[in-house]
Each structure stands twice: as structure tokens, then as C-alpha cells.
Amino acid sequence: MSAVDPLLVASIIRDAAEAEILPRFKNLQALQIREKKPNQLVTEADIQAEKVLSRRLQEVLPGAIVGEEGIETHPELMSAxxxxxxxxxxxxxxxxxxxxxxxxxxxVVVALVIDGVTRAGWIHDPVPNTTVIAELGQGAWRGGEKLHVSEEVSLLQMAGSVKKRGRVADQVLNVARRGSAAHDYLDLVTGTLHFAHFRKLMPWDHAAGVLIHAEAGGYGAMMDGSAYTPVLHAEGQLLLAPGESSWRQLAPLID
Incomplete structure (x- = not known):
């Protein structure tokens, strides 16, 4: 039995996006954007949406909150x-x-982690107003559509997302990175991308996406072959592929 109603959580995420994010899209004032770290922006939309989501999600199921913006000022919360x-x-x-x-x-990305295991994940794309949902063992869904990763194909037919082009760029169809891990995950589970490689493993970037990818039939592992867990905060590298065979072909090519 589910710990929460996934559609209720999806509606909370959608409401937060409609109230706090979309009205500010293409409408931000200079004072509503700042650099929290070199090359890392935060906006008023980030801050206000996290406040709303934190409150509403705790009403659904009380627990700790590990939010990207909250951790910036209270890093000790990560220990939850x-x-x-x-x-x-x-x-x-x-x-x-x-x-x-x-x-x-x-x-907007939300994951529900219970006892160190990601039990459910949501990725909401606010502009088209679509949400991908996965629960552990229940598949990955967008509305009534069950999602599947791409079939395993030859390296020369693969498209991927990597930060460093390196050797893999010479062996596959194309590689790119476009500034959103969540959209990389959406592209993986809708067949636009075959693989993705990540070096920064903050839980808000990957806990939901790794579950969604696995529930869509994909294979993902750390570069040493071990399983990803949301407890991994920054160390290591993560590679996701359509299956274990293609993962093993790609892994030696990643720089």
C-alpha cells in the first residue's frame, strides 16, 4: 500500500508551480535573482515554492524536509x-x-524517502503542466501513459547528456547538456535520450529521477557498479542507460 496518494502529491506540486513559479517566469525583477554560489542562481520563485511545498507535503505525511534552498542556510538538515x-x-x-x-x-522535483529508500518520485514540468510519477514497484507514469526508456541500440545510435564530452562524444550519435537534471530524466524515460552521466549527486537532483528511470525499465549505477542511494550527497559519479549491457559499453568511455 502506498505511503501517500501520488496524485494528491502531484496536485500539491502543480498548485505550488501555478502559484509561485509560473507567475514569475519571464517576469522576474533584478532584485528577485541572486547568486548563492559562483554560477548558482536562486530566485524568489525557488524560495517561495519550497516554503509552500514544505508546508503542504508535511500535512500529507509528516517528516523531515531536505530542500535545496533550506539546505543552503541549514546544511545540518541533510543528515535526516x-x-x-x-x-x-x-x-x-x-x-x-x-x-x-x-x-x-x-x-519541480519531489522525492519521498522512507528509511533511506526512495519510495516515490515526482517531476513536474510547469510550462506544459505535465507530471511524471513513479512509485517503487509500480512503474513510471505520465497521466495514463506508462513510460519506458529507449530500447538498447548500438553506441552510434545513442544520444546522451554528459558534462564533459570526452571519448564518449566520438562513439555515440550526439551528446549535450542543457541545464536541468530533471529534464534529462524526463528525456530518458520518454525516449529522447539513451543515457546520462552526472557528477554532482545532490539528493534533490537525483533521488526522484533515479527511481523514475528504474521504474521505466532503465539501468543506473555508480561508476564503480554500486547502487545509487539518496544518502549520497555529492561523492561519486552516476551513469544511467537503457539496460545493463549498454551501461557496460558506455562506462569505459566516460571521462
Missing amino acids: LERPGVVWVIDPVDGTANFAHGNPRFA
Whole structure:
């Protein structure tokens, strides 16, 4: 039995996007954007959406909150993922730089982690108003459509997302990175991308997406072959592919 109603959570995410994010899209004032770290922007939409989501999700199922913006000021909150119990992991605006520059490639991401295991994940794409949902063992869905990763194909037919082009770029059809891990995951489970490689493993970027990808039939692992868990905060590298065979072909090519 589900710990929460996934459609209720999806509606909460959609409401937060409609109230706090979309009205600010292409409408941000200079004072509503700042650089929290070099090359890392935060906007008023990030801050207000995280506040709304934190409150509403705790009403659905009480637990700790690990949100990207909250962690910025209270990094000790990250330790909740290392303890038993319920944790809501929130990225209020994944792809903030895209959002701030009027690029629609941004998303709202939520994961439900219980006792260190990601039990459910949501990626909401606010501009088209679509949400991908996965529950552990229940598949990945967008509305009534069950999602599947691409079939395994030859390297020369693969498209991927990587930060460093390196050797893999010479062996596959094309590679790119467009500023939103959430959209990379959406592209993986809708067949636009075959593989993706990530070096920064913050839980709000990957907990939901890794589950969604697995539930859509994909194969993902750390570069040493171990399983990803949301307790991994930044160390290591993650590779996702349509299946284990293609993962093993791609892994030696990643720089």
C-alpha cells in the first residue's frame, strides 16, 4: 500500500508551480535573482515554492524536509537522510538558470524517502503542466501513459547528456547538456535520450529521477557498479542507460 496518494502529491506540486513559479517566469525583477554560489542562481520563485511545498507535503505525511534552498542556510538538515523515518526531498526549481533566463527547460522535483529508500518520485514540468510519477514497484507514469526508456541500440545510435564530452562524444550519435537534471530524466524515460552521466549527486537532483528511470525499465549505477542511494550527497559519479549491457559499453568511455 502506498505511503501517500501520488496524485494528491502531484496536485500539491502543480498548485505550488501555478502559484509561485509560473507567475514569475519571464517576469522576474533584478532584485528577485541572486547568486548563492559562483554560477548558482536562486530566485524568489525557488524560495517561495519550497516554503509552500514544505508546508503542504508535511500535512500529507509528516517528516523531515531536505530542500535545496533550506539546505543552503541549514546544511545540518541533510543528515535526516541518514536516519530512519520519512524525508521529503524537494528541488523547487530544477534548472534555475534556465528559469531565470526565460528558458522553459525547468521543473519541480519531489522525492519521498522512507528509511533511506526512495519510495516515490515526482517531476513536474510547469510550462506544459505535465507530471511524471513513479512509485517503487509500480512503474513510471505520465497521466495514463506508462513510460519506458529507449530500447538498447548500438553506441552510434545513442544520444546522451554528459558534462564533459570526452571519448564518449566520438562513439555515440550526439551528446549535450542543457541545464536541468530533471529534464534529462524526463528525456530518458520518454525516449529522447539513451543515457546520462552526472557528477554532482545532490539528493534533490537525483533521488526522484533515479527511481523514475528504474521504474521505466532503465539501468543506473555508480561508476564503480554500486547502487545509487539518496544518502549520497555529492561523492561519486552516476551513469544511467537503457539496460545493463549498454551501461557496460558506455562506462569505459566516460571521462
